[in-house]
Amino acid sequence: xxxxxxxxxxxxxxxxxxxxxxxxxxxxxxxxxxxxxxxxxxxxxxxxxxxxxxxxxxxxxxxxxxxxxxxxxxxxxxxxxxxxxxxxxxxxxxxxxxxxxxxxxxxxxxxxxxxxxxxxxxxxxxxxxxxxxxxxxxxxxxxxxxxxxxxxxxxxxxxxxxxxxxxxxxxxxxxxxxxxxxxxxxxxxxxxxxxxxxxxxxxxxxxxxxxxxxxxxxxxxxxxxxxxxxxxxxxxxxxxxxxxxxxxxxxxxxxxxxxxxxxxx
Amino acid sequence: xxxxxxxxxxxxxxxxxxxxxxxxxxxxxxxxxxxxxxxxxxxxxxxxxxxxxxxxxxxxxxxxxxxxxxxxxxxxxxxxxxxxxxxxxxxxxx
Ligand SMILES: Nc1ncnc2c1ncn2[C@@H]1O[C@H](COP(=O)(O)OP(=O)(O)O)[C@@H](O)[C@H]1O
Ligand SMILES: [Mg+2]
Numbered sequence: 001x002x003x004x005x006x007x008x009x010x011x012x013x014x015x016x017x018x019x020x021x022x023x024x025x026x027x028x029x030x031x032x033x034x035x036x037x038x039x040x041x042x043x044x045x046x047x048x049x050x051x052x053x054x055x056x057x058x059x060x061x062x063x064x065x066x067x068x069x070x071x072x073x074x075x076x077x078x079x080x081x082x083x084x085x086x087x088x089x090x091x092x093x094x095x096x097x098x099x100x101x102x103x104x105x106x107x108x109x110x111x112x113x114x115x116x117x118x119x120x121x122x123x124x125x126x127x128x129x130x131x132x133x134x135x136x137x138x139x140x141x142x143x144x145x146x147x148x149x150x151x152x153x154x155x156x157x158x159x160x161x162x163x164x165x166x167x168x169x170x171x172x173x174x175x176x177x178x179x180x181x182x183x184x185x186x187x188x189x190x191x192x193x194x195x196x197x198x199x200x201x202x203x204x205x206x207x208x209x210x211x212x213x214x215x216x217x218x219x220x221x222x223x224x225x226x227x228x229x230x231x232x233x234x235x236x237x238x239x240x241x242x243x244x245x246x247x248x249x250x251x252x253x254x255x256x257x258x259x260x261x262x263x264x265x
Numbered sequence: 266x267x268x269x270x271x272x273x274x275x276x277x278x279x280x281x282x283x284x285x286x287x288x289x290x291x292x293x294x295x296x297x298x299x300x301x302x303x304x305x306x307x308x309x310x311x312x313x314x315x316x317x318x319x320x321x322x323x324x325x326x327x328x329x330x331x332x333x334x335x336x337x338x339x340x341x342x343x344x345x346x347x348x349x350x351x352x353x354x355x356x357x358x359x
Contacts, residue, residue, distance in 0.1 A: 146286050146290045153298070182281025183282050
């Protein structure tokens, strides 16, 4: 039986959908069967990020309302046959689904897939409640900014109140040059404050924008640094122990390499 | 020269905004967590009173416990009107 993992954040625009798409693609490339569930009812996005928007016939609300079977609504990925998407409804709103219905849906999906990844909407209202209802684990995405980390803290508290196991954190859009300048909180600042386990750090990467334009997750591009970070996170989700480079934030920069060469800290 | 090298290596004392960000975040989270967990807050008040009751007789209905921001720090400020001292610790009237 598979694992149901919700990707959530509180704040909007921090990278939940990007993370869902990339982890789904990376896990599929690593041979696991994956279904991506877009729980952002009314603001469907995961389909375009995955490049699957032309294939939608039925959506999640059709399934929970009984107009379509899960099988009919699942869209198979173009690149991997072990990767599917269950799109959100675009014309309904989040009250069209209840937490009980989401729970039943996730239970059904995990019978067939190794990973069920649920892309949560922003906020802490019903859409969020629905997204977490069927999940047994959560990944919290935050960017290194005060408002994002604050919202992440709130979400962590809510997940705890729901008696979910402690979520793991993905720090997204880390910018090495700003960290070096002292103008961006670094990994340890954020981990100290949130006191949860870190599962990965994704750098700010133009390849994300380009790959989103094309509908091809960056995790499939060997040269993308964000893609590499997502591939590592996927391996950690599968239980492999992949070290998080202590210098993740400095990686690749000229001065970062120079500093390491000189043994400076 | 050394200063230039240090600056190139990013070792200058950080004048950046991240320290400000971290401090503001720390303070706002103390407030957030306190305001979001009313049950915890009630429990804290109860536990505080349980200890104080051993030494003092206080006006329990007028007890006021709050977090207050004092410049750079958060303080737990308790205003607890005292009726009288007990004769000996643990000397409970009941
Ligand atoms: N690591 C990254 N580097 C560059 N751009 C990013 C990165 N992560 C996300 N983005 C961009 O940020 C925007 C918001 O991301 P999205 O995944 O839609 O956030 P959410 O689902 O949390 O609202 C998108 O335009 C996306 O391309
Ligand atoms: Mg989204």
